[in-house]
Amino acid sequence: MLEAFSGADVRAAEAPLIDAGQGDALMQRAAHALFGVALGLLREAGRSTYGATAVVLAGSGKNGGDALYAGERLLRRGVGVTAVLLAGNVHAPSLDAFQRAGGTAVGLDDATEPSALADHAAAADIVIDGILGTGASGGLRGSALHFVEAFHARAGARGSRSAIVVACDLPSGIGVDDGRISGAVLEADATVTFGAVKPGLLLGDGAQAAGELDVVDIGLEMSSFTPVVRTLLDADVAALFSRPTSRDQKYTRGVLGIAAGSTRYPGAAALAVGAALATGVGMVRYLGPESVAALIHQHNPEVVASTGSIADARSQAWAVGPGAVDDDDQRRRAVDALHSGLPVVVDAGALTELPERVGPHVILTPHAGELQQLLAARGIDAERSAIEAEPARFALRAAEVTGATVLLKGFATTIASPSGALFVQRDATPWLATAGSGDTLTGIIGALGATLAEDDGAAKRLRLPPEDLWAAVAAAGALIHGRAGRRAARRGPVVVSTLPADIGAVIADLLQEPPPTT
Numbered sequence: 066m067l068e069a070f071s072g073a074d075v076r077a078a079e080a081p082l083i084d085a086g087q088g089d090a091l092m093q094r095a096a097h098a099l100f101g102v103a104l105g106l107l108r109e110a111g112r113s114t115y116g117a118t119a120v121v122l123a124g125s126g127k128n129g130g131d132a133l134y135a136g137e138r139l140l141r142r143g144v145g146v147t148a149v150l151l152a153g154n155v156h157a158p159s160l161d162a163f164q165r166a167g168g169t170a171v172g173l174d175d176a177t178e179p180s181a182l183a184d185h186a187a188a189a190d191i192v193i194d195g196i197l198g199t200g201a202s203g204g205l206r207g208s209a210l211h212f213v214e215a216f217h218a219r220a221g222a223r224g225s226r227s228a229i230v231v232a233c234d235l236p237s238g239i240g241v242d243d244g245r246i247s248g249a250v251l252e253a254d255a256t257v258t259f260g261a262v263k264p265g266l267l268l269g270d271g272a273q274a275a276g277e278l279d280v281v282d283i284g285l286e287m288s289s290f291t292p293v294v295r296t297l298l299d300a301d302v303a304a305l306f307s308r309p310t311s312r313d314q315k316y317t318r319g320v321l322g323i324a325a326g327s328t329r330y331p332g333a334a335a336l337a338v339g340a341a342l343a344t345g346v347g348m349v350r351y352l353g354p355e356s357v358a359a360l361i362h363q364h365n366p367e368v369v370a371s372t373g374s375i376a377d378a379r380s381q382a383w384a385v386g387p388g389a390v391d392d393d394d395q396r397r398r399a400v401d402a403l404h405s406g407l408p409v410v411v412d413a414g415a416l417t418e419l420p421e422r423v424g425p426h427v428i429l430t431p432h433a434g435e436l437q438q439l440l441a442a443r444g445i446d447a448e449r450s451a452i453e454a455e456p457a458r459f460a461l462r463a464a465e466v467t468g469a470t471v472l473l474k475g476f477a478t479t480i481a482s483p484s485g486a487l488f489v490q491r492d493a494t495p496w497l498a499t500a501g502s503g504d505t506l507t508g509i510i511g512a513l514g515a516t517l518a519e520d521d522g523a524a525k526r527l528r529l530p531p532e533d534l535w536a537a538v539a540a541a542g543a544l545i546h547g548r549a550g551r552r553a554a555r556r557g558p559v560v561v562s563t564l565p566a567d568i569g570a571v572i573a574d575l576l577q578e579p580p581p582t583t
């Protein structure tokens with residue numbers, strides 16, 4: 066699991082080591098890792114290290130120090146390295162070491178025209194961004210801002226430029242704790258972050274700017290701090306997943322009840338059912354119109370269907386809402402499911418049936434527009450654009466006011482627990498932004514909920530408090546869904562009705578994973 070800690074907490078974890086005189090050793094560990102990643106990227110790009118060129122951008126703090134020490138190591142490997150000093154007072158011992166290794170350092174103050182240095186950096190094989198780290202406050206300013214703007218103008222955007230940019234700890238210009246970018250940012254191809262992930266590397270635009278993330282253990286003890294945001298990895302989903310045992314039968318594996326679809330939108334139910342079966346459950350019970358059940362049975366005759374009520378259909382969890390439009394029976398079933406005390410995934414039409422207050426076992430899966438309505442119904446006005454700009458803030462707010470677990474859809478999926486715990490998953494592909502995609506997500510999360518509903522050890526397997534289990538279940542669902550979408554996209558544009566085959570294959574791959582290490 067990736068666990069991101071605030072910049073202040075990472076610095077607090079560093080403090081005792083620095084007090085014990087290990088500050089320089091920490092920097093050397095950080096620099097060594099940064100150097101290793103830079104070297105690896107050069108090799109990957111097919112560029113020989115001897116004769117390659119690098120530019121180190123150094124700001125006034127220790128972040129610049131790390132980058133200069135990494136530059137020193139590159140010099141010793143035969144790379145030609147120039148340092149651009151973006152402050153008058155850079156970290157002196159590292160600058161000294163850099164120059165002693167033969168490096169050239171050029172100062173750039175606010176008054177100097179940065180174009181020649183930006184040209185040089187744009188033409189380099191690799192650029193190491195040591196402008197700002199955890200000591201950053203606000204957007205880039207002064208000579209750092211001028212340089213980054215000039216570099217962009219010359220090098221072009223990530224993807225089209227030839228220089229590889231490696232960020233030291235964080236891409237300079239992102240909010241350390243929220244990933245917000247106010248002004249310019251030096252978008253990285255890779256970020257090497259030290260001690261622990263910082264929230265800005267997982268949230269908002271900062272995550273986009275970070276590129277490939279490499280987390281380096283420099284010996285910080287973070288166990289007494291609470292993560293601000295987490296991301297599940299494959300091994301976590303494998304650990305959470307409920308595998309059938311030889312003692313199981315269909316009822317003990319988990320029965321998912323699905324009250325979705327309507328005569329107007331029958332397909333949504335078929336998609337949710339197909340995804341749930343592919344995720345693995347003991348049984349799917351379908352409640353809804355006979356015509357919808359008939360469509361479901363064309364693809365999935367194993368589904369047990371009825372037109373009855375929630376009370377008559379014994380299940381371990383419910384999924385309600387997809388395609389349930391203008392149908393009073395489905396509306397009643399949604400309300401009953403929400404009062405059943407069982408885990409419920411609530412999507413689309415059922416979101417408006419939410420009681421004033423529920424528990425974290427109720428998982429809401431709105432997109433930004435639906436979240437806006439949900440908040441407005443509770444007297445909280447927010448523009449859709451504001452929700453899209455700060456998904457974590459609004460998902461947390463919605464979880465706080467409803468008591469539910471809130472999964473906010475988007476390119477990054479943001480999941481908030483009413484406890485304040487936050488998960489972000491970036492497993493999806495834009496190819497998944499297509500009709501019916503959300504219905505399959507509901508089916509996947511519903512199936513996970515049904516199979517984990519009576520599994521007392523599930524939260525413990527991820528070392529999470531029990532109240533955050535449902536956020537982890539939703540995050541696991543987002544990972545499986547996103548991964549399945551990526552797999553499907555290899556064949557071309559995603560056809561959602563074919564996603565179940567990919568869901569099954571993704572789960573088969575995940576279950577090969579070794580147990581998690583965190």
Ligand SMILES: NC(=O)C1=CN([C@@H]2O[C@H](COP(=O)(O)OP(=O)(O)OC[C@H]3O[C@@H](n4cnc5c(N)ncnc54)[C@H](OP(=O)(O)O)[C@@H]3O)[C@@H](O)[C@H]2O)[C@@H](O)CC1
Pocket residue numbers: 079083088089091092093095096124125126127128129131152196197198199200201202203204205206207209233234235259283
């Ligand atoms: N502690 C350790 O032992 C270890 C730390 N490690 C490393 O240290 C990094 C943290 O170092 P740090 O605390 O020196 O902060 P850092 O971000 O480099 O510089 C902050 C300075 O920049 C300036 N500034 C601020 N905002 C600005 C802006 N918007 N635009 C322009 N300038 C701005 C401001 O200076 P001022 O302008 O006030 O002179 C401020 O004082 C951390 O990320 C990691 O890489 C690792 O090696 C592991 C061991």
Ligand SMILES: [K+]
Pocket residue numbers: 128194195196197198232233234235236237
């Ligand atoms: K940086």
